[in-house]
Structure formats: structure tokens, C-alpha cells
Amino acid sequence: MATSERKNDPRIDPATGEYRVVAPGQTFKSVTDKITQIVLRPDTPLGWFALFTAAGGIVMILMVALTWLFLKGTGIWAITQPVAWGFAIINFVWWIGIGHAGTLISAILLLFKQSWRNSISRFAEAMTIFAVVCAGMFPLIHVGRPWLGYWLFPYPNSMTVWPQFRSPLLWDVFAVSTYATISVVFWYVGMVPDFGTFRDHAHSKAGQYFYGLLSLGWRGSVRHWMRYETASLLLSGLATPLVLSVHTVISFDFAVAVLPGWHTTIFPPYFVAGAIYSGFAMVLTLAIPLRKFYHLEGMVTDRHIDNMGKVMLATGFIVAYGYGMEAFMAWYSASHWEAFMFWNRAFGPMGWSYWVLITCNLAIPLTTLWSRKLRTSMAFMFFISIVVNTGMWFERFVIVVTSLYRDFLPSSWGTYRATKWDYAVYVGTLGLFTFLFLLFVRFLPMIPMNEIRILLPGAKITPKATAKAGD
Amino acid sequence: MPPREGTYGLLAEFDSPSDLVRAARQARQDGWRRLDCYTPYPVEEAAEAIGFHRNKVPLLTLVGGLMGLAAMFSLETWISVLAYPLNIGGRPTYSWPAFIIPAYEWTILWAGLSAAFGMFALNGLPSLYHPLFNAPNFRSGATSDKFFLCLEALDPKFDLVESRAYLETLDPVSVVEVPY
Numbered sequence: 001m002a003t004s005e006r007k008n009d010p011r012i013d014p015a016t017g018e019y020r021v022v023a024p025g026q027t028f029k030s031v032t033d034k035i036t037q038i039v040l041r042p043d044t045p046l047g048w049f050a051l052f053t054a055a056g057g058i059v060m061i062l063m064v065a066l067t068w069l070f071l072k073g074t075g076i077w078a079i080t081q082p083v084a085w086g087f088a089i090i091n092f093v094w095w096i097g098i099g100h101a102g103t104l105i106s107a108i109l110l111l112f113k114q115s116w117r118n119s120i121s122r123f124a125e126a127m128t129i130f131a132v133v134c135a136g137m138f139p140l141i142h143v144g145r146p147w148l149g150y151w152l153f154p155y156p157n158s159m160t161v162w163p164q165f166r167s168p169l170l171w172d173v174f175a176v177s178t179y180a181t182i183s184v185v186f187w188y189v190g191m192v193p194d195f196g197t198f199r200d201h202a203h204s205k206a207g208q209y210f211y212g213l214l215s216l217g218w219r220g221s222v223r224h225w226m227r228y229e230t231a232s233l234l235l236s237g238l239a240t241p242l243v244l245s246v247h248t249v250i251s252f253d254f255a256v257a258v259l260p261g262w263h264t265t266i267f268p269p270y271f272v273a274g275a276i277y278s279g280f281a282m283v284l285t286l287a288i289p290l291r292k293f294y295h296l297e298g299m300v301t302d303r304h305i306d307n308m309g310k311v312m313l314a315t316g317f318i319v320a321y322g323y324g325m326e327a328f329m330a331w332y333s334a335s336h337w338e339a340f341m342f343w344n345r346a347f348g349p350m351g352w353s354y355w356v357l358i359t360c361n362l363a364i365p366l367t368t369l370w371s372r373k374l375r376t377s378m379a380f381m382f383f384i385s386i387v388v389n390t391g392m393w394f395e396r397f398v399i400v401v402t403s404l405y406r407d408f409l410p411s412s413w414g415t416y417r418a419t420k421w422d423y424a425v426y427v428g429t430l431g432l433f434t435f436l437f438l439l440f441v442r443f444l445p446m447i448p449m450n451e452i453r454i455l456l457p458g459a460k461i462t463p464k465a466t467a468k469a470g471d
Numbered sequence: 472m473p474p475r476e477g478t479y480g481l482l483a484e485f486d487s488p489s490d491l492v493r494a495a496r497q498a499r500q501d502g503w504r505r506l507d508c509y510t511p512y513p514v515e516e517a518a519e520a521i522g523f524h525r526n527k528v529p530l531l532t533l534v535g536g537l538m539g540l541a542a543m544f545s546l547e548t549w550i551s552v553l554a555y556p557l558n559i560g561g562r563p564t565y566s567w568p569a570f571i572i573p574a575y576e577w578t579i580l581w582a583g584l585s586a587a588f589g590m591f592a593l594n595g596l597p598s599l600y601h602p603l604f605n606a607p608n609f610r611s612g613a614t615s616d617k618f619f620l621c622l623e624a625l626d627p628k629f630d631l632v633e634s635r636a637y638l639e640t641l642d643p644v645s646v647v648e649v650p651y
Contacts, residue, residue, distance in 0.1 A: 027616070028511060028615060028616035029615065029616045032511075032615035032616060154546060154550060160554075160555070161555065162550040162554055162555035163550070164551075164557055164559060165547045165550065165551055165566075165569060165570055165573060166551075166559050166562060166566050166569040167559075170573070171569075171572040171573055171576075174543075174572070174573040174576040174577065175572070175576050178576040178577070178579055178580040181580060181583075181584070182579065182580065182583040182584075185583060185584065185587045186583070186587075188587075189587050189590070193511075193512075193614070196614045197511070197614040197615055199610075199614075200610040200611065200613075200614045200615070201615070212599060213599070216591065216596040216597035216598075216599070217596055217597050217598045217599045217600070217601060218596065218614075219509060219601055219603055219604070219609075219613060219614075220509045220510055220511060220613050220614055221507050221508070221509055221594075222507065222508040222509070222510055222513070222514060222517045222518040222521065222523065223507060223518065223523050223526075223594070224594040224596070225510065225512075225513035225514070225518065226513065226515070226518045226523060226526055227526045227528050227590045227593050227594055228513065228590060228594070229513050229515075230526055230528040230529060230586075230590070231528050231532075231586045231587055231589070231590035234528065234529065234532050234582070234583075234586040235583055235586055235587065238532075238536075238579045238582050238583045238586070239579075239583070241575075241579065242576070242579045242583075245572075245575060245576065245579075249572060249576075252572075449511075449615075450511065450512040450513070451512070453511055453512040454512050454513070458487065458488075459488060459512065459514075460489075461488055461489050461492055461514070461516050462489045
């Protein structure tokens with residue numbers, strides 16, 4: 001884009017030459033009114049009801065699929081020998097990965113003082129929690145007897161049996177449960193001051209009670225704020241190694257096994273980068289329609305979409321490095337099994353899935369995301385976000401299925417064909433995610449008002465301010 | 472809590488954070504110690520102006536994290552070595568490298584919970600009632616766009632008439648009395 005053309009663009013901040021983080025003309029009051037309006041308005045937009053009904057319908061599909069699963073057992077899924085891990089683990093890894101971008105935005109970017117993340121951090125965190133809800137369901141339902149799911153945890157019992165701490169599957173239990181807990185706590189702590197704002201702006205008695213209880217009596221004392229800031233910073237500092245460890249531990253589920261295609265040291269960084277890649281895609285999938293629907297262009301600006309495109313470009317290349325290294329090691333290891341596995345992955349009967357993955361994760365996004373024009377085109381970014389989410393789902397599919405279906409012994413080769421119940425559970429979790437997210441958008445502050453206020457020009461402390469300078 | 476009567480303090484309202492910080496600095500300089508600022512977002516300068524520099528949240532977090540680490544690592548060791556030793560591929564029962572991962576997760580879990588709940592506890596929250604909510608202009612502004620300085624009646628310098636006159640010299644938008 002030519003420089004002169006960009007200079008006159010009102011969306012560009014002349015001081016930095018970047019897109020603005022907050023549109024000009026926003027004040028403390030306008031930000032508060034805008035966000036509280038979305039939640040505290042007495043009428044709910046019809047579009048919300050339409051989506052909520054649709055999402056609720058899909059949740060019903062999930063309920064039916066789970067009921068049938070609990071009645072019949074995991075035999076209704078396509079898992080068998082040799083592919084004993086199917087959609088359940090694919091969806092688990094995919095959902096957890098999506099969740100990671102939320103933590104990345106809220107924690108890692110906070111530590112790096114990337115203040116542009118302030119306006120998208122809240123719904124990215126919400127996305128994390130709902131993604132973890134969907135992800136956490138899969139290990140529970142795939143154990144076959146989900147009512148005994150608590151056996152995963154160490155607790156004193158009359159059988160005097162204890163879990164086996166040398167297994168990555170048990171590490172997973174602790175990684176994911178810690179991740180879920182810390183994400184919820186971080187999310188809630190972040191919302192407490194905004195609940196205070198809602199309490200003070202709610203007109204209905206019910207709203208005042210509801211948000212009053214949730215706000216815990218927050219009154220904005222600066223002493224409280226300072227402890228709050230310390231706690232937020234510490235939680236970010238803790239969430240950062242946590243998010244990296246969670247996907248690392250999940251990759252151990254594969255990498256600790258001796259199977260060609262799984263037994264590789266590239267998995268932890270490659271899984272984490274892939275998680276962030278797909279997570280940012282999901283943030284875009286949610287942010288682009290949301291900002292349009294609720295007219296939030298002043299707070300979720302082109303800068304956010306642009307920056308997320310850049311993060312996706314960077315993590316996409318790490319993922320590309322991971323794919324390249326897998327191919328390289330298949331040759332360089334001189335292992336017959338590795339080489340066959342790789343050949344079979346790309347050119348075997350299920351090779352189509354590998355090429356879907358390469359197209360969706362590398363060919364389309366990594367060639368187009370270089371262009372700023374495309375990165376700030378909402379239609380294109382929405383399209384890319386769907387493409388990458390699809391690609392990342394196929395990445396997990398490729399890792400799980402194409403490593404398993406033709407193993408060491410040709411007589412045990414098989415294939416994998418998902419049943420309608422596999423699809424029903426997967427589509428059902430998409431519905432559940434949307435359902436929860438719609439509830440969040442309707443009842444909770446989806447943009448952190450207190451963090452946006454910090455970014456406003458009025459928040460600047462001037463040493464010799466005149467008494468009536470205003471904002 | 473026993474019912475209290477009288478005045479909690481005097482509340483001065485300001486339009487901008489700069490005015491608040493200036494007023495808070497002045498009040499602190501003039502010897503006020505029982506005072507607090509109320510802002511819709513964290514204003515670090517205001518905290519420093521009233522002499523609030525350090526807090527105990529980091530210490531609580533550290534202690535919590537270490538407790539989590541110790542709890543999980545000893546649990547794993549006790550289970551694997553004493554309570555339920557299993558031979559898994561001939562690995563030693565005390566496989567400490569494998570124990571690091573759950574212990575690491577629990578360090579973060581306990582540290583994070585200590586940071587969050589410790590912060591609320593130190594702040595005295597939840598406390599759904601506070602006298603400040605009685606002030607007519609507090610709830611309409613303190614959580615959205617106004618900045619408040621409160622001189623509390625517990626300060627030895629406090630006098631309902633004189634302190635009000637003093638606050639007026641700091642150029643507030645308004646000064647109101649906050650009853651209990």
C-alpha cells in the first residue's frame with residue numbers, strides 16, 4: 001500500500017503508522033455505555049435467538065449421541081484395531097489447541113505488554129474455557145464407563161488402588177484439569193471489576209443482584225486495584241508456562257509411544273505452535289462476526305485482525321517446519337518403518353487427508369497472509385480462519401489415523417471410517433461451544449472495559465493538569 | 472458487624488485521573504493517612520500518591536506454589552514407592568523425572584489459586600456492603616468514568632466541616648458526606 005494513501009486513512013494512527021487499537025473519539029463513558037448496553041439492554045436481538053435456537057438444536061444432537069454412547073458403549077464409534085484411537089482423541093487435541101490461543105492472548109501478550117490485546121482478551125479467554133469444556137468431555141466419554149471417570153484421580157479407595165504416575169495419560173489428567181481451573185479463575189478475576197460496572201448500571205433488580213453477587217462488592221479502591229494488577233500479572237506469568245506445558249504433555253501422549261509417526265521429539269513445539277495457529281483462527285472466526293453484529297469496530301479494530309493474521313503467519317511457519325522435519329526425519333533416520341509410514345501417510349489409501357492438511361494449513365494461508373490488504377479484509381480473514389481450523393483438525397486426524405492404520409505387520413493393516421455417531425459427537429461439541437459462547441456474549445462482559453479504559457487518551461496522567469481538562 | 476452510625480468519610484469527585492492524582496498527592500503531603508482513591512481502572516500513580524507501594528500477593532503466590540509442588544511430588548513418591556508399587560517395563564518405582572510433570576502442574580495450580588483467592592482475601596472481598604455505596608454519586612461513576620478521593624473519618628485530622636473545606640481547595644467536581 002502506498003504511503004500517501006495510508007497517511008490519509010483515519011484507521012491509521014499517524015504516530016506509529018499502524019492501525020489504531022482503539023478508534024478515535026472513544027471516552028470512558030462511551031466505552032462503558034457501549035459494553036454495558038450489549039448485556040443490560042432489556043430486549044435481546046432476534047438474531048441472537050435464532051443462533052441460540054440453532055446451537056441448542058445441535059446440543060440436542062450431542063445429547064442423543066452421548067446417551068446412545070453410554071447405553072451401547074464405544075463400539076458405536078469407528079474405533080477398532082488397528083485404529084484404536086479415533087475421533088475422540090482428534091477432537092480432544094483439536095479443542096484443547098483452540099483453547100490455547102485464548103491463554104496466549106490473555107497471558108503471554110500481557111507479559112509482552114502488547115496492549116492491543118486488551119479488547120480481544122476476554123472473549124478469547126471465554127473461547128478457551130468453552131473449548132476446554134468440549135475437549136475435557138472426550139477423555140471422559142471415551143473411557144467407556146464415564147461414571148467411573150473419577151478413577152483418573154488419586155484418591156483413597158477401598159480397592160487400595162492408585163494411579164500410575166509414569167504414564168503420559170495420567171500427566172494429561174493433571175495438565176488439563178489444572179489448565180481448566182486456572183483458565184476459569186483467570187477469566188473470573190478479570191471480569192470482577194466489569195461485574196461491578198454492570199451492577200452499577202443494571203436497571204432491573206435481578207440484574208443488580210446477579211451482577212452484585214458476581215462482583216463480590218468490587219468498588220475500585222486503588223489499593224484493591226494494585227493487588228488485582230499484581231494477581232493478574234502473576235496469573236499471566238503462571239498461565240504462560242502452563243499453556244506451553246499442556247500441549248507438550250498432550251504431545252507426550254503420542255511422542256512417548258514407540259509408533260513411527262508418533263515417536264518424535266519435534267512433537268512438543270510443533271503441537272504448541274499448531275495449537276496457537278488454530279486458536280487464533282478460532283478467535284478470528286468468532287471476532288469477525290461479533291464485531292459486525294454488535295458494531296464493535298471501534299474496539300476490535302482492523303489492527304487486531306491484522307495482528308492476528310501476523311501471528312497466524314508466524315505460527316503457520318513453525319507448523320510448516322514441523323511438517324518438513326517429519327518428512328526429513330523419515331528419510332534421515334534411515335528407519336524403514338519411518339520411511340514407510342511417511343510414504344503411506346502422503347500416498348497411501350488415506351493420503352487425501354494429508355493433502356487436505358497441506359492445502360489448508362500451508363498452501364492457502366502461508367501464501368496469502370503476507371498481504372496487509374488481505375489481512376484487513378474481513379471476508380478473507382473469516383475464510384482463512386475456517387480454512388485453518390479445518391486444516392488443523394485434519395492435522396490431528398493425520399497424526400492419529402495415518403500413523404495407526406498400517407503398522408509394522410501387514411496382516412494387521414486396516415482402515416478407518418468414522419460412523420455417524422462419531423460425526424454426531426463432533427458436530428455436537430461445535431454446537432455446545434456456540435451455545436455456551438452465545439450465553440457468554442449475552443450475559444457477561446465480552447470486552448474488558450477496565451482494560452480498554454487504560455488505552456484511552458483520557459487515561460494519560462499529566463503532571464500539571466488544569467482542573468477541568470476533561471477527557 | 473455491629474450497626475455503626477455517623478460518617479464514614481468525605482468523598483470528593485474528580486473528572487480526570489490527573490486531577491485525582493494531584494489531589495491525592497496533596498492530601499498525603501498534608502498529613503492525611505486514612506484516605507483512599509476509587510477509580511474505574513487501575514491508576515498506579517494514585518496508589519503511589521496515597522503511599523501504597525507494596526502488597527503481599529506475590530508472597531502468597533510463592534508459598535502456594537511451593538506447597539503445591541511439595542504436595543504433588545510427595546504424593547507421587549508415596550504412591551509409587553510405598554502405597555502401590557508397580558513394575559512398569561522395569562523402570563524404578565522412584566521415577567522422579569516422570570513425577571516432575573504432575574508436580575509442575577500442581578505448582579502452577581496452587582500458585583494460581585493462591586494469587587487469585589489471596590488477592591480477594593487481602594482486599595477484604597467479597598463484601599457486598601460498603602458505606603461508600605451510600606454516596607449518591609459513587610455508583611454512577613466509580614465503576615465507569617469518575618475518579619474519587621475519600622478522606623476517612625478514622626483519620627485523626629478528620630473534622631466534618633474543616634475537612635470538607637479542605638477538600639474544596641483541591642478543585643473537585645463535588646464533595647459529599649458518606650454516612651455509614
